[in-house]
Amino acid sequence: MKQSLKMALLVAAIGLSMPAAQASIINFDSLKGDIFEGGDIVKADPLFNLTVLGDGMAGAIASASTCSILDCPSGNNTPYYLGLNDGGLQISNQLGFKLSSFSSSFASPLAANLPFSVANLIVSGTGLRGETFSDRFTLSGQNTNGNWTFSDFQYTASNRVFKTLSFAACLTTVTGECVPFSNNQAQFAIDNINVAAVPEPAEWLLMALGLAGITMVMRRKNKAQTISAGIAS
The missing domain is CATH 1.10.287 (Helix Hairpins)
Known part of the structure; x- marks a missing residue:
């Protein structure tokens, strides 16, 4: 006894x-000015594998001081991941993980006055049992100053356990429907991805x-x- x-x-x-x-917050502060092609590995967090999705130049690390060619978002003074030319970013951990929140914005390939939403962020993943999930988040249009800005998103299905999770963008019609092929114009910025390994x-x-x-x-x-x-x- x-x-x-x-x-x-x-x-x-x-x-x-x-x-x-403690949840892991995946950010890109340690990566500056990197450019990625489809299949490249993004070494942002030792607990998770981050892989660039797409063909050719499909991603980059950007910031307010380095993003000069594209019409990139404001509201984030640290480096962030930029999905380029219809490319995406995949996160994986075979033991399983949950997603609770992230920050994201649309990034326009050309400067234009678009004070309304023109894109969605698609969050899709595969669970531990092979089940698949897909959710869409509306990325805001430009603010009154004509700038794209980061928005914080909560992933309400935070009880889902993923082994792979990917982020990608699609342009949208006036009714909010995704355009399947966006001619390399569906670009997005993402940062502060709040995930937690399970168990x-x-x-x-x-x-x-x-x-x-x-x-x-x-x-x-x-x-x-x-x-x-x-x-x-």
Whole structure:
């Protein structure tokens, strides 16, 4: 009984001593001025694999000071990922992860006065069991100053567990429908992708310790019963 109590206290103590599970916020602050082609790896976070989707030049790291050719968004003073020429960005972690929020904006290939939404961000993914998901988010038009700006989006289906997740943009019609092929004009900016690996490493350790404790208690109990039976006989 004392041993089982000690094990329970040990598991509880380790759980309390560990830091609370923290979500990873994938940003691109450590990458400056990089240009990517389809299939390239973006080394933005060690816990997740980021792969550029598309053909040819399909992505870049941009900022307010480096984005001079395109009509890039304002409202973000740090480097961010820019999906170019209908390209996308895929995030993967085979153990599973959840998405809770991200910041995004449309990026126009040409300077134009467009005070209304012209694009959607498509968030699609594959779950651990092979199920597929797809959601669309409306990217805002230009503000009163004629600038595209980042908006924060909450992913309301935050209980979904993905093994792969991709971001891409589509131009939209006046009714909000996606145009399937956008002639390399569907471009987007994204940053601060809030994800969390599932399960957390701390959860695995606590689960393992708990199972080990139960196994030890059961072995001692069975041994005690065997000895008692032997004495009784």
